[in-house]
Amino acid sequence: MEISFPRPRDNEPFAWGLSGSEPVEIWERFSPAYEAQLERLIIALGELGFTPAIGGSGSEDGEYVRAEYKDNSRIVFFYHLEDPADARFLSSLDEKSLGNWIVETWIGR
Known part of the structure; x- marks a missing residue:
């Protein structure tokens, strides 16, 4: 399934709430910064041989990216995006550095 950005807004709640009336922070779903970062992560994962998918919207822990590595289905990338510390990282x-971090942390080459 192809994911296009920016994504249309849904009616799901925000895991950490909003800092104002509209999403603006990098950890607030649908803010321009959040969508750009999510797109960047999806592209990087795809280029490294993962099959990324987005899930968890509206959940207590927030939205995440889950991606299975095509060469070894036991390797799964999983990362929460609505956690402010994770988003800042x-x-x-x-x-x-993003590519290196994914390889070193999940593929371990």
């Missing part, structure tokens, strides 16, 4: 990584 991802945003601190440039493109090369």
Whole structure:
């Protein structure tokens, strides 16, 4: 299933609430920063041989990306996106560092 960005808003609640009347922070679903970061992560995972999917909207823990590694179905990437600390961490990584982090943490090559 192809995911296009920015995604249309849904009516699900925000895991951490909102900082204002509209989503603006990098951990607030559908904010421009959140959508850009999610798109960046989806692209990086796809380029590394994962099959990413988005789930968890409206849940207590918030939205996540789950991705199975095509070469070994036992390797699964799983990352929450609505946690402020996790969102800040991802945003601190440039493109090369993001790819390296995914490989080192989940593939272990």
